Amino acid sequence: MTTAPGIWQPHDSEPAERREVSVPTGLGVTLEVSAAAELAWTVTELADGVAEVEITPDRPTVVRAAWRVPCVDVTAFWAADGGEHRGLPPFWRKPRTAALEKNAPVGCLVGAGDVAVCTYAVGEVVRPVRTRTGVVEETGDFGFWAEHDAAPGAGLVLRLDLSRRPFATTLADVAAWWRTRAEPVPDVPRVARMPAYSTWYAMQQHVDAAGVERQAGPAAALGCEMIIVDDGWHSDDRGRGYGYVGEWEPSAAAFPDISRHVARVRDEGPAYLLWYALPFVGRHTALWDRVQPYTLAYKEHMNAVIVDPRHPYVRELLAGHLSRAVQEWGMDGLKIDFIDQFAVDDPPAPGPEADCETVNEGVRRLLALLPRECLVELRQPYVSPGLWPYATMIRASDCPLSPAHNRQRTVDLRLIAGPLAVHADMLMWHPSESPERVAAQLVNVLFAVPQISVDLTAQTPEQTETLRFWLAFFREHADVLQHGDFQPARPDLGYPQVTASGGDQVITACYAPLPVEAPAAGTLWVANADASTEVLLRVRTPGTADATVFDCRGRTVSSGPVSLSPGLHPVTVPTGGLLRLDR
Template sequence: MISEFNVTSDNFSNTLTEEVKEDGLKFLHLKFHSDKPEIPSKFSLQFFVPCIDLYSLWSPLTETPRVISPEGFWVNEQSGIAHGAPVLSMLSKSGQNRITVAVSDVKIASAIKLRLYEDRKSILADIQLFTEITNPIIDYEVVIRIDERNIRYETSLYEVSKWWENEYKPCSVPDYAKMPMFSTWYNYHQRLNDEELLKQCIMAAEYGMKTIIIDDGWQTDDNRGGYAYCGDWNVCRTKIRDMRKLVDSIHKIGMKVMLWFSVPFVGKYSENFKKFEGKYLNKPGECGILDPRFPECRKFTVELYKNAALNWNLDGLKLDFIDSFKLTEYSSRDYGSMDYISLEDAVEAFLKEINTELKTLNPDFLIEFRQKYIGPAVRQVGNMLRVNDCPCSSEQNKTGITDIRFLAGNTAVHSDMIMWNNSDTVESAAYQMISTIYGVPQISVRLDEITEEQRKMLKFYLDFWVKNRETLLEGKLTAENPENGYSLIKSELDGRAVITAYAKNDVDISDFTSGSIINASGRDYIIVLADRKMRFTAYDCMGNVVLSDVLNGGILKLFVPKCGILCFNEREN
């Protein structure tokens, strides 16, 4: 058990109080004080963790290495209100928790750093607070949660998420936030057209997609990318002649409509650019980043979103780039014109104001945020959290969904938009779908251009997903080998399981009465360990039955095509 802690706080005094909840679980209460307002510079709590049964690491963002680095190299898990979450785990080879560290204040810029000391056979853990420029303070309190219990690492993370919810209450999640969606981004980028969108929605509805996300491009006739034209947010009439008419037409199909906005950006070519001079966090180049500490910046944006939702009858917004809110040397110090001195408090207030206005119009209004801003403060206002952009990267989509799920509670976790090359095999396209199976799928292919085999695959997998949605999204999720991108993932609910074999294709189903095994192993078979007689039915990735039999328990090698599904059920014998 860790018992020695070192606290540093420069010219702030500090006190540390330990609270032991149970054997292996303690809370460190830290208080800092200055006699006058001062800018804090990296408060730090350090302690050593012996390298005993430590195999790998888990962190909210995959950019952090998940292995123990050699001496001289730091693991550096950074977080803030719009970046990650302040938690990190060290675990055993079998996936047992060895230590999970979490910070109560999820808004300030912080870091959990690890460094191996070879001579001590131990890892130095350094929890740093206020790692970026902030405002002067006098008093500050924070709690560090340290869990050394011998439990599954997923369980420890689920408990951290619940702990945060005591302070940061998540917003409600409507049911349709957890239904498949169609996105325009990868298949169109900025080259949008209202007639084409309506045509795609008609087809998407037939596949069971319930919402379209109209991404970047609707607000400008410039298709070169970038954000120089953001900030006015007027509909480009050469692309969408009448936004309200388009939305109403999509509603008649039975789909909902979300619209993309880049939250902080005001482009240099926008009419609003000069209006906010002196109120940008950065030195504007292509665009300025609005400073939410100024009430007029927040009011402008909140009213913009409210009017868009009201006038165009929108069902949701995709709000992008809130991780751009950062203080720089160019940020204003005109504190007398601000109603928040703390940028973190201003961002939180800004997001809550957006949420309040939009939920007043519609309690079930959808608000999507994406990695890296997926932490507890963001869950207060966003009911959809999406994996960071990873086009054609099934591995990153799989890992991102799983990472977010461990901390997201009931918030809807969405895949990054699923795409593939139409000339690829149907199995390769299916792997893109399989890698997102434990999140809500967002599809971004032109549905009239994919092959007939790919259409059958997409329909089969979306139907399977909807049928098993409760187990997939509400079940207990466990995932083996996070250091290897998760070799086997399982979600179980009421005796039923959906198990996906990614790198590991031997699966024990003895604990379940029914379920499905998805074969993403790259092999054409699954090794099943069953303790009783079961009915097995195997499908290829297009839904064709390739095996149907009742087999006794034992170690079974069953033919399941690549990217196919093996269903089992003891009640149909």
């Protein structure tokens, strides 16, 4: 048979005595499947243009499925770890790996009009899945392959969507599909979807009880319902390394009575979350010698080792530290950092005390030991749906003072986060920043949960008014913003416009001067983060409407009835401002 171009690259390790079969999917593409075993398969039609294919070997082996589609009218390739790069990669690039502790096995080839030319996902979300995607230079097709270790009764399960529906819709369906295949996921508490305050950019490692308590009241007054205390609470070291992490005792100088301190913060209203760099044990700790038989790697630049969760000793040690924060100190939750660091290349063979073969399974068992009643924040790039049962929220990776990156990363997360609340990276700004640009940062993360990380007691009255106005908008419209029909536009351009709708409410954020669709009825909100103050409304249904424009601080700029005829209608909305249109 003729295999898909590039199914094997010269530098790939091919399975010995591999067998190849063609699997028709009923979607106009044929899978070319390769494995060192006899193969059986089933194809299940899930919807028009959508199918699930399960390929099962008769013995344990690596199973690879490859396919291709014409690269016609294509604008971008979306991947869970794609970051800001939305171009079309070459097929010969290095394969990517997704596993429980890093990335997710999903991708989408996006075409003109933001339709999904081909969206794929793999059902395995704990063990490593390797994928290669890109332009096949010899043919002008876009090629795909996905592989992982499979066994009888646990084959390669692949979801293919060639329905040409909006790309965001197909990715939401992938998240729903994963959820049907996973263990039950607890409901996310309301507090996880409300604005939060973080100490990281505001205080860095110079955090102490008095400083946190000083922010608690102002944060609660602005509508922040949780405070996240980041690095610095556990040590007097301020060197930005990890040589002192692992013992997780509060600094006697900075937090002399942490339980009493937590109670004081909670009395102000916010829930309290505490940061942990989960995989690390630092060189300057008493634990250093004890964990040497149980390490995956030494990170010289971090001055710490990554411990091996395949060993019960390691899991009980780490889980005991984190559980203590909740059960003894009164924390409401945990900010768990650096799970992706468990994904080391070529991990050493586990020691004789290990009770599982893979690091992935060790991480899963470790997280399963954490208190189930507490809030848990995770972060890009550990975005696997295999982590959903152990988390309540997931945050965009660090991008200080970069609104565009924060927007792109939170939108990416929203597309595949399933039940989890999506949080923006912490928002910070220079003390002399204008209220308009502060508002623009907030609008850039309008469809996620904002985390504020500035000294709230040092803000100008104008900056404080801006925060109060926009955080109130987040809270009032959280249901539509976070649960409504979510349609980001133009991933190839970094999402210059994003819309969420629910009931009779439509909320659109503009990050570039693109026309905004005006609904025939209901309320349209347009948040303007662009430097251009001319918002173009595209009207298809004529009529009248009431229009109110607010500036970045919530002050009314204009208000009154407007007549809308079919076509484009410019409306002046200040940068960082908001338009309300009632039809």
